[in-house]
Amino acid sequence: EEDVFEYKKSLAIRTSGFDVPTPVKTFEDCGFSSQLMAAIKKQDYQKPTPIQCAALPIVLSGRDIIGIAKTGSGKTAAFVLPMIVHIMDQPELQKEEGPIGVICAPTRELAHQIYLESKKFAKSHGIRVSAVYGGMSKLDQFKELKAGCEIVVATPGRLIDMLKMKALTMQRATYLVLDEADRMFDLGFEPQIRSIVGQIRPDRQTLLFSATMPRKVEKLAREILSDPIRVTVGEVG
Numbered sequence: 228e229e230d231v232f233e234y235k236k237s238l239a240i241r242t243s244g245f246d247v248p249t250p251v252k253t254f255e256d257c258g259f260s261s262q263l264m265a266a267i268k269k270q271d272y273q274k275p276t277p278i279q280c281a282a283l284p285i286v287l288s289g290r291d292i293i294g295i296a297k298t299g300s301g302k303t304a305a306f307v308l309p310m311i312v313h314i315m316d317q318p319e320l321q322k323e324e325g326p327i328g329v330i331c332a333p334t335r336e337l338a339h340q341i342y343l344e345s346k347k348f349a350k351s352h353g354i355r356v357s358a359v360y361g362g363m364s365k366l367d368q369f370k371e372l373k374a375g376c377e378i379v380v381a382t383p384g385r386l387i388d389m390l391k392m393k394a395l396t397m398q399r400a401t402y403l404v405l406d407e408a409d410r411m412f413d414l415g416f417e418p419q420i421r422s423i424v425g426q427i428r429p430d431r432q433t434l435l436f437s438a439t440m441p442r443k444v445e446k447l448a449r450e451i452l453s454d455p456i457r458v459t460v461g462e463v464g
């Protein structure tokens with residue numbers, strides 16, 4: 228069963244799944260802390276983009292999500308903002324025990340962009356973000372991870388290297404984001420993704436974002452997400 232919300236004349240937000248929370252219209256509707264609202268204002272984000280309107284209440288309610296929307300639609304904040312809330316909701320920040328939020332992206336450029344966006348919102352909450360991708364010394368990376376963090380933004384290959392080196396453990400990880408899943412598959416990262424997912428507790432919250440949903444990505448989503456809600460943003464029609 229599918230619900231369609233008209234965002235504006237030419238754009239529709241389609242959702243499917245059971246008990247789908249109603250999309251929000253404003254950031255104020257999300258119940259964010261005053262620090263987070265201040266950080267959003269500082270970015271000059273006036274109102275949520277369509278994918279954010281639909282995804283924010285879904286992810287904030289703890290549900291798994293498949294988010295399908297084209298590049299430039301604001302997917303990063305759709306998973307970063309609820310991740311900050313998720314981390315702040317943990318009973319105690321037990322430092323030195325590995326990340327709570329794990330984000331995988333296909334390339335170092337994309338991972339770096341997500342790292343910067345995460346830092347903007349994490350900073351005011353004392354949440355530490357580590358970037359894990361090629362182009363940086365493995366030893367420096369190892370040391371940084373050993374010092375502890377709450378969020379890791381990574382490319383799959385380098386994250387596997389760091390896990391093998393025991394630079395971090397996934398014991399605390401409860402929020403997993405696979406961003407640009409279709410591109411990660413195109414780049415041959417399926418085995419690494421499966422390995423990473425296999426190291427994170429099954430009762431985690433899992434978010435999968437993709438511009439397209441090829442059959443292989445669909446299959447992975449069926450295997451690793453629990454009762455996901457699917458959100459598609461696109462033209463009316």
Ligand code: ADP
Nearest residue numbers: 272273274275276297298299300301302303304
């Ligand atoms: P995607 O991951 O869907 O390709 P991004 O998350 O990279 O898109 O966002 C694209 C651009 O839109 C970025 O420059 C980001 O800062 C900006 N952006 C995101 N959300 C909003 C918003 N609510 N209002 C204004 N700009 C936004």
Ligand code: MG
Nearest residue numbers: 299302303406
């Ligand atoms: Mg993106």
